[in-house]
Amino acid sequence: MLPEAEFEHVLAKKYMRTEIMPHAFCPGCGLGIIERMILMAFEELGQEEWDRTVFVSGIGCSGWTPLYFRRDAAHTLHGRALAFATALKASRPDLNVIVVMGDGDSMGIGGNHLIHAARRNIGITAIIATNMLYSLTGGQMSPTTPEGAKTNTTPYGNIEPNFDLMELLKAAGATYLARWTTYHFIQAKNSIKKAVKHKGFAAIEIVFQCPTYAGRYILNRPDPRDMMQWFKENSIPLGVAKNKSPEELRGKIIVGEYLHRTDRKEYTERLRELEERAKGKGR
């Protein structure tokens, strides 16, 4: 029998800074589940992949996630996580660069960097954790807030439609796209595994529960268990959603693997080619 007073989980013992745990997140926050998805993906990928992985994160609740891993991590400016990651990948193409971002980093403040990273098709894995509002600063409206939702800054209901990140990135030129919720644990883990191995810009949107703000204001479900149940009932797989009308899909989360293409060239490969060409001509 393990003593429960100083007990540590096997995964946590192997990969995480257990001395600064418990997490700073609220009880029931889904970011811990996203951490576990990443760790379990690397547990299956092997130690070699883990040894050449670098995490980059921005600001927000999601910016905390990589800081608990026993791995190099950069906690960067708000919205500029992808800019830092692009520089890192361009200078060290052998590294796995994983960026963990939230709504603000990816779509709000850093939206420009996101579409240009996708356009370049640089080999970064972007894990975009969205919880439908800005939760660190107190529940303000964000680009992923659904239409009609009440938040702190939209007390009469949100009048703006939300981003469809998958369509945006598909048009921008990303080559691996998937969207899951924290309820779809195994699927998201497999997607992360695929994305780490994928050459090119890979984005995985993971909708996670924020019981403190999204649960209280948007869904009227302050209990994390109710929020998980809501994810379970309101997510539709891509194959099923194809046959349904837009009215039926309103307010639902369409989950699935959206895109996996291998025909576009990766940015760092182009960079190496350019380097060789320039060197050859210089002499």
Next chain:
Amino acid sequence: MASPVKVQQIAVSDKLCKGCYLCIWACPWDVLEISEERNWRGVKKPYAARIDQCRACRLCEWYCPDFALQVIVDEKEEKVLLEVEENYEKPWLERVRKRDEVVRKGVWWLED
């Protein structure tokens, strides 16, 4: 209903558990329950009330956001479990996956 797998312990950390009870929500076999006493952090921890029903599916472990919970199975039992998974479950799952991939390009285990 007694389980065919013998689970030694479901350890819940005193330090890490925050009392969100996602483990109780996730458990399909109704194993865990909220304890009545608060621990030194002021959290009513979940505990394994009916451990004989536990089948070591580890859903509670996966959905725990704080790495506070672990299902501990004997080494011998673990070996048997892995053997069953390798020899029986994996080929079956692989077959279902292939069949459904042909039928439709979506998620195979998420039908409504």
